[in-house]
Amino acid sequence: MAEPRTQRPFWSGLLHALALGLVGAGIVHIAILLMLPSYSERDAWSLLSRQANYYAVTRLDPPDTAPLIATLDPLFDAAACRFDLRDGTLHMTGRGDVPYWSISVYDRAGQNIFSLNDRSSTDGALDFVIATPAQMIDLRNALPADYDRAVFVEADVDEGIVVVRAFAPDESWEPTVTRYLASLDCISG
């Protein structure tokens, strides 16, 4: 006949508790690790939400203050806009000429899901559309007239951030690059 539970020596219960605790610690470790990115309030998305609303183009390095993104190259100027593809496709255009520009599309967690640079577009003009796979099918069926020169980016996300970086080789380029970033349009359509 089995011994009643209460008769077990204390050290056996203690060992049991320790082993169970360690297994639990492993589960908690994995759970926190996987949840951290979605609950973080210190990520780029939270930072940008405090600066501007959706579809508003914000400079990541406002003149005369510290850049919002500390890792931004000192010789680069950058602007960002937040979007939500549930409102429709995103059309981003820019006017002007800078020595080098590049675009990155980030998801809600700030992970880089797509990037391209000025070599990837027609005559170096910034004109591109971000759409979900479903929206892309609709676009293929009936292409809006103002999308005819655009580069299409398929992104399977709802919310995200677009960042445009432009190279300013020296001080004299600053006004041109600033004008260029100010000319950016981030339109949901």
Next chain:
Amino acid sequence: MLKTIFLTALTLAIAVGGGAGSVWLVVERDFEFGTVTIGNWTAYPKRGTPAADPYSKARFSREADLALGYAEGLVFTATRDASGALLRLECDYRVEGSLPPARFWTLSARNSDGGFIVPDGDRVPALHSYALVRQPDNTVATTVSRSPVPGNWLAVDGSGEFALVLTLYDTAVASSARIAEVELPQVLLEGCDG
């Protein structure tokens, strides 16, 4: 009864405390999987992309950072010179050697807080490959110093440890599997003042 409550509390304390504590420990550390080391330089090509490991993702989410994409460029950081000593702003360094193919690159310095060092006055905070004096064999030699030097000069300011940041833009290296085979310049100590 009291024993059962004690053991249950102990189990929960170990699970929650140990789990949360261990996450905090690894997230606070600098270690990263998938690090590429070339000489003194390190790069994290997967950092900030969906391909990164969960530890990198958790760490990244606490930094308000937006990483460069594969089509944009690749960032290399050096915190030690060729002899293995930490880089210090009190010392002068020579960054010398050839660079992998890229449309252009920039070289700048970051202080221990992670911010770029922007020297006072009209001194530029970074050098770029379009405006550099090159050696006869097309390699580049730059001096990193607090005081002006002839030739290419990356001006820095302040004191303490710092990191050199080399960013290659529009480079095939970023998306290449043979990233570890590229050659990067050496960081050599020239001397210290104080």
